[in-house]
Amino acid sequence: MLREHFAKLQPRCPYCRVAREQDSALYIGEVALEEDGDIREGVLICSDPLCQREHPILDGIPVVVTDGPSWAASQLAGVMRRVDLSPFAESMLGDLAGAGSDFDRERGNNGIYAEAHWGVPVPSYLSLIRAGMELLSAPPGGIWIDVGCSVGRGTFELARATGELTVGLDLNFSMLRIAEEVRRRGRVRYRRRRVGLVFDTVDESAPELARENVSFWCADAAAMPFSRGAFRGAFCLNLLDCVQSPLGLLVELGRLVVEGGEVALSTPFDWAVGATASSAWMGGHSQRGPQDGSSLLEFRRILSAECAAGIDTGLLIEAERDGVPWRLRVNERSVTEYAVYFARLRRKG
Ligand SMILES: C[S@@+](CC[C@H](N)C(=O)[O-])C[C@H]1O[C@@H](n2cnc3c(N)ncnc32)[C@H](O)[C@@H]1O
Numbered sequence: 001m002l003r004e005h006f007a008k009l010q011p012r013c014p015y016c017r018v019a020r021e022q023d024s025a026l027y028i029g030e031v032a033l034e035e036d037g038d039i040r041e042g043v044l045i046c047s048d049p050l051c052q053r054e055h056p057i058l059d060g061i062p063v064v065v066t067d068g069p070s071w072a073a074s075q076l077a078g079v080m081r082r083v084d085l086s087p088f089a090e091s092m093l094g095d096l097a098g099a100g101s102d103f104d105r106e107r108g109n110n111g112i113y114a115e116a117h118w119g120v121p122v123p124s125y126l127s128l129i130r131a132g133m134e135l136l137s138a139p140p141g142g143i144w145i146d147v148g149c150s151v152g153r154g155t156f157e158l159a160r161a162t163g164e165l166t167v168g169l170d171l172n173f174s175m176l177r178i179a180e181e182v183r184r185r186g187r188v189r190y191r192r193r194r195v196g197l198v199f200d201t202v203d204e205s206a207p208e209l210a211r212e213n214v215s216f217w218c219a220d221a222a223a224m225p226f227s228r229g230a231f232r233g234a235f236c237l238n239l240l241d242c243v244q245s246p247l248g249l250l251v252e253l254g255r256l257v258v259e260g261g262e263v264a265l266s267t268p269f270d271w272a273v274g275a276t277a278s279s280a281w282m283g284g285h286s287q288r289g290p291q292d293g294s295s296l297l298e299f300r301r302i303l304s305a306e307c308a309a310g311i312d313t314g315l316l317i318e319a320e321r322d323g324v325p326w327r328l329r330v331n332e333r334s335v336t337e338y339a340v341y342f343a344r345l346r347r348k349g
């Protein structure tokens with residue numbers, strides 16, 4: 001985390017906002033490792049004397065969450081993972097741990113997204129980013145955020161488009177580590193599944209990107225560590241159907257974006273059962289109701305001016321595009337393809 005980015009972003013303590021309804025600034029406490037204004041290890045501390053909560057910076061990535069133990073339950077293994085193992089040792093350990101192990105899942109999932117974002121010659125994700133940019137009413141400017149950035153390609157492309165600082169935010173530390181390595185070293189490093197437990201090592205230089213203008217943060221999209229209206233706009237690609245509360249995510253996006261700002265949101269409405277209880281899905285159930293179980297109709301209803309749900313996200317749909325292809329390579333003989341829905345949302349004034 002660059003000190004100059006911290007100064008521009010003026011992050012806030014999410015714990016204070018969620019639990020105490022306070023808007024408390026964070027400040028940089030002890031720094032254990034720093035290179036040229038880039039803090040690799042340190043701590044961000046809540047300035048409210050009643051809170052003083054500590055949020056670590058690990059491998060250059062601030063981890064700013066409301067509930068440390070539940071974040072650690074899913075993420076600590078990724079943080080602690082050795083990244084210096086040779087491909088030989090990793091392959092041995094992968095075979096030993098077996099299919100479906102935490103190690104196998106993390107390596108496979110990271111590889112799928114890294115390949116989509118950074119694969120050569122043309123990463124499939126670029127067409128999705130382009131669709132998002134095209135849906136905006138004008139070329140983006142000012143400080144933007146890429147919510148659910150994964151391994152970071154969208155964040156870099158937004159920074160290139162705006163010419164300004166762009167934040168990439170995700171809860172998954174091991175994915176962010178891949179993004180952070182691109183930012184810091186200009187290297188793209190991941191394992192790509194060939195078949196079963198057989199992986200190839202990808203270790204290449206990243207394309208020309210605005211590396212000085214991106215900042216990666218590990219945080220929950222349900223409680224982001226920034227103040228109301230901190231961003232001119234947001235990308236939120238393929239996250240809606242992976243969170244505990246899709247409605248809560250929309251409310252949080254509405255809070256973060258400045259009045260009149262825009263959100264480019266895409267989703268395949270492929271509800272992840274492990275993440276979102278079916279009662280919280282938008283559509284995907286209740287096919288006897290007025291929306292016929294359609295996720296798209298329910299999404300439109302929630303974001304319409306006359307929404308009867310009683311929860312105002314502050315966002316309205318302004319433009320839409322449906323059926324945009326999103327391809328994820330699973331292994332050398334398998335690809336998953338979604339038809340993604342895109343919306344441009346406007347933050348009400
Ligand atoms: C389906 S992937 C999409 C990633 C990327 N935007 C893309 O389109 O390739 C969803 C991403 O959201 C992240 N994610 C899931 N729940 C999250 C949450 N509550 N807060 C922040 N990120 C989250 C996951 O770690 C993952 O990187």
Ligand SMILES: [Zn+2]
Pocket residue numbers: 013014015016024046047048051052053
């Ligand atoms: Zn606090």
